[in-house]
Amino acid sequence: MPSPPAPRPRGTPFRGLAAAALALLALAGPPGRAQVQERSALGLTPEEWTFVAGRKIRIAVDAARPPFEYVDERGRYAGLCADYMRSAARTLGLDLEIVPGLPAGEAVARAEAGEIDVIPKITPTPERGRSILFTAPYVTFPSVIVTRADFREVAGLDDLDGLRVGVVKGLVVEEVLRRDRPRLPLEEAPNVKEGLLRLSTGQLDAFIDNLGTVSHGIDTLGLTNLRIAARTPYGHDLAFGVRRDMPLLRSALDKALAGMPASERNAIKRRWVPVLDRAGLDWRALAPYAAAVVALLAGILAWNRHLKGVVRERERIQAELREHAARLEAQARLKAQVAQVSASLQAARTRTDLAEAFLGQAAPLLGAQYGVFHVLDGPEVLTPVATYGGAGVEWELGPVALGQGLVGQCALAGAPVELDDPGGIPLRLAAGWGTLAPRRLRFEPIRSKDRTLGVLTLAFLGAFPPERRDLLAELLPMLALNLEILAGHLETARLLEAARTQTRDLDTRLDALARLAGAAQDRDARLALLQGGIDALRVRCAAPPHQG
Known part of the structure; x- marks a missing residue:
């Protein structure tokens, strides 16, 4: 078989750099809290989150369908479908196990047998739908007719009669062509690469497959003598195929795909399908000079548009990078501030120590000029244990019953209360030269496991x-945890002190009993001695008088 023509360049350096940067930026999700918020926006149910969280799924990979999916020379899973699969897995927290070398038909059979969980690249059909579940399509490509550039004009399927037409064996396009065009002789090729090479060397007159696959194959193989001649009425919807006994996984993947930003979708498509659809263009139909003039003008306009697009893309990427860097910096600053406050609480031995340490560190960071820390004493009473900026406050702080006033109501409802311009509350803050009225009051419940531990007033x-x-929002859970730990320590100390007191009481009683026992023994000894004397006297008195 003759060797194919030499490869040709694949786009400008600017386009390659921009596409790579867009792909990297789109595939890098925001970390930490921003990622949690993004996942929450997907609208997954608790059952779906429980099912997917940390789950390892097996995915079937067709190793020879670039640019959709393939295994490269280093054994890595790559392609357009791979990027969509990784994006959805990253969003849902899934762990992927690659099972390579499975064409669509074998993958469906393995999924039906429970040996495969997801097929990332599959075209939904009614027949396949009896064996597996499908997500909504995440990308669609038309089927196109490819011919040699010097071949006669082909405008559609009606122009293929009598020609040698190639298709890849076992794919949906072969199925629909044999169903709708039974008289059209089809020659099967094992894969797209083989089909395009046969077409390039004259063994076929036309080849039919989806636009993405043939565009990638033409560029990769450098087949400059081939062109996309026309579209067919068929389109290829690509979706995820999921085992029928995993409907929660299917619905979660659907929501993850629906939540993908348009910028990420476009970046993935530009990365893997760089060749534009040229169906219907036939420069041979134009006069040579007119073609040259049109090509020159079109090239100038396209280059100008390309440069503007590169500039816009670069500016957009730079703006997104700056925004991402700002988010990272803000998150790092927030974590550092939380760690600073947490470290100040470690030395607290009483609730007052804890409250004063927290208010002293947190109030300046929060921009508060006044604060009160109430803790729940027993089931019904909130006791103030510390204040911040308390000099000049006009009311006298005292215990508050649960449900009484704003503090008590905040504790009872377990929800924050915020007041703007609280003019009716007699609170004045000392400034050294006078007093100031606050413009905002906020009452925050300190809660742990649906239980209120206290109220923070700022x-x-x-x-x-x-x-x-x-x-x-980051400080309150940490404060509640420290308050619970301190309460546990205080309760432990109370129990230890009670045990020590009981031990001391027991020792005192034992000493008293020992003294009583000693005194009883001394009394018994003296009684025994006295009894002996009495017995001796009785003996002497009973003896007859001495006859001398």
């Missing part, structure tokens, strides 16, 4: 921006 002279709200 007063602000200015606004309470979102980044400080995020910091407060």
